[in-house]
Amino acid sequence: MERVINLSSTLFLKLIQFEPCSGIEHMNQRLEELTSEGKMNLGESNYAGAEGLVIVNPGSMYEKKRTWTMIKIKKYHDFEAKLVSKSEKKLKRGNRKEFKMQTLENGREFTLRAGLNYSNYDSTSLGSIVTVKCEGFGKDGSPIRPCFFRARRIS
Numbered sequence: 752m753e754r755v756i757n758l759s760s761t762l763f764l765k766l767i768q769f770e771p772c773s774g775i776e777h778m779n780q781r782l783e784e785l786t787s788e789g790k791m792n793l794g795e796s797n798y799a800g801a802e803g804l805v806i807v808n809p810g811s812m813y814e815k816k817r818t819w820t821m822i823k824i825k826k827y828h829d830f831e832a833k834l835v836s837k838s839e840k841k842l843k844r845g846n847r848k849e850f851k852m853q854t855l856e857n858g859r860e861f862t863l864r865a866g867l868n869y870s871n872y873d874s875t876s877l878g879s880i881v882t883v884k885c886e887g888f889g890k891d892g893s894p895i896r897p898c899f900f901r902a903r904r905i906s
Contacts, residue, residue, distance in 0.1 A: 829884040848872045
């Protein structure tokens with residue numbers, strides 16, 4: 752594997768040695784280091800912030816599917832937004848349902864795709880307050896890869 756990676760000319764692929772995880776505190780510290788906005792140092796090279804890290808069960812074999820022996824860990828941000836409108840876009844392979852959302856904090860509007868779970872789309876009414884999670888925020892303040900987390904229950 753190392754030989755193949757060294758022969759490739761891409762800047763986006765780097766072999767990283769396994770590091771034993773000593774607990775949740777160690778995992779969170781390493782996740783913060785790897786995903787920070789600045790540069791991270793991996794051996795002799797510096798890289799922009801990573802998406803996350805992968806926790807691997809020692810001694811497990813690699814599988815080409817999602818498995819509990821390898822778990823991807825990412826940092827998420829969550830915030831509340833108001834559902835302003837709903838729409839459906841016709842695509843070649845069916846329709847895509849979207850929410851038009853407005854953040855409660857600064858009123859910024861953004862689009863939130865309903866994803867595969869259309870029950871969220873159908874059961875959430877206009878004006879509802881929704882918790883949205885995302886992987887961070889762009890330079891203009893818009894959420895990066897926002898997804899529906901849950902609608903606030905009002906009792």
